[in-house]
Amino acid sequence: MTAVFTAFKEAGLASLVAFLLALPLIGFRTNTTGTGLNFEFRWEALVVSVVIVFVGRCVLTSTRGLWQQSRLHLPSFGYLRSVIDRRRVSFAVIVVLVALLFPFMPEVDRRAIDLATLVLIYVMLGWGLNIVVGLAGLLDLGYVAFYAVGAYTFALLGTVYDWSFWGCLPIAGAVAAMFGVLLGYPVLRLRGDYLAIVTLGFGEIIRVVLTNWVALSGGPNGIAGIPRPTLFGLEFTRRTREGHSFHEYFDLPFSGDHRITFLYYVILILALVTNVFVLRIRKLPIGRAWEALREDEIACRSLGINPVNTKLSAFALGAMFGGLAGAFFASRNGFISPESFTFIESAIILSIVVLGGMGSQIGIVLAAAALILLPEALREFSEYRMLVFGLAMVLVMLWRPRGLLAHRKPTLTLYPSGSRTLK
């Protein structure tokens, strides 16, 4: 009896708060009319929202016990983690095989391949940012700036000088890395949160400059007609001047799907290269130094690791992969404008890294798929899409604060794991 009473009391309090919150913004709405503003009172919406909160709170309170009991028996992400850990190699092979065969699977249409390409761009960005955030432990809120630098580098070289995608790719990466060093050198001495805000500011600066420097970037209109990637010089268009198009060379009927599939493979290869690079560099002295620096900077300094250079290398490499992904993005879309490089992109990429469990490569794949496919799945409720997206970000963090596949243990420990707990 008391339990029911408590549940109702809690629900009553919650709905009181909900009423306070909903009254001014859901209950009333200001409308612009010819003579100025007027307002309408929407009591139905108000009542509905308060009732939803009341019922929701009742359900939550009454099922809390059940949920806690049942959670122990559900196959949790911890279980998944341990499976992945035990069968690391075979798991990786399976994932790569599935990714390679994906375009030829039944039921996979053009749209699905296109979406998969988008997911892979974010996977690559996530893996790139993971070097900075997951391995080196530096909080970067302006990663999209490097993505933009890469995209604009290729867009400009491609449209002004007619350079090809493959020739520009390393240049885009190098330019982005250079920007990473330029930004990083003065600010990497700062502590975590200062670094976060400076990178955030840097991201905004790049966007503002791209919007306003019309002579260079075309301003808000962006750059159109960016060349597509080619397969050893073979283009994926219906007609080319020299007759060097993919379908003519291989004597196939022309199909737009070829280009989509080709783009998918390009980004898959780029992403895999990123992954292999990160996995290998973690085992080099510089990778070890990143992780050591993340765990304890003072200890690192006393052991003769130069923190600025070490952080700078992480920053530059992360930026480089952002630039590569940006060049691919520009080439895939054929059109870029500053609107594609807003803060929300940085936030999504960072969320992918954190949701993935900071440092877990496969976690990032899962998180990228979830975060990119969720808004797509909600497309029908387009109005509520971003609201649900934001709430989902909060809920997932409340549910698993350490990410889907929490994995932050250093790759190298002095003691066998379990004998000593790390922070």
Place this chain on the structure above:
Amino acid sequence: MAYFIQQLVNGITLGSIYGLIAIGYTMVYGIIGMINFAHGEIYMIGAFLSVLTFTMLGVTGVTWIPLALIMVLLVAMLFTSAYGWAVERVAYRPLRGSHRLAALISAIGMSLALQNYVLLTQGPGVKAIQPIIRGGISLYERGNFTVTLSYVQIFIILLTVVLMAIFATLIARTALGRAQRACEQDRGMATLLGINVDRTISLTFVMGAMLAAVAGLMVTLYYGVIDFFMGFVAGLKAFTAAVLGGIGSLPGAMLGGMLLGLVEAFWAGYFSVEYKDVASFGILVLVLIFMPTGLLGRPDIEKV
């Protein structure tokens, strides 16, 4: 010279608004060490509530301006602080004690959610209201250029000064202020000494939200135009201001806000309006390079 004084006045007005928002960031950062990313959205909600209340007062026929202002101030502060409280309770409190990035991501999610919540409930369009406080004083005339100090600007600056005085007393003299400072220094010890830490943190959010609501009211009066996206850039600027002044320091937040407002006004006045954001972030980078803890921040003690 006349132009200079005019930009100075404009800069101080803008700086007051930034400063009030920045205090919310700096207090939360000081007490729980997280960047409350949704604070810009709280300010935006404050502005929407002000517009709503002004509209309602206009329809019901309250025309005496001082009364209307006080009513709007109270309504906006009350409801906005409810939002500030709820955000902390729902999105941050369960994450206390877990790692910093989790709270940050949760805050970013909350910021997105609030922005789209207002977009859905209030519509995407820009809301514009008639100027409430009209007129001003001509300070100085030369040729065809007049330096005016409008009544709105006087109202904003005075209100900021009054609020700062109340606030400083609150922090320095009351039990709540003492509890807040104690929590800032050592949360564990504060708990041991019988301070209700959860309640203190909630009240910190409520106070921050109240100041943000006042800033929202000010911006409504000053520009007369609001939209659901205004919180993002303002929040970014205010956080920059807080960092500039030394995060965790209350006078620093106000100083940083003023500095940022002045830089922006002068840059927009003398160079280009488009690049004013670049100028303010540029200043931030410069200050941080030479004074890594901001203008009034305490240096960190590194412990092994």
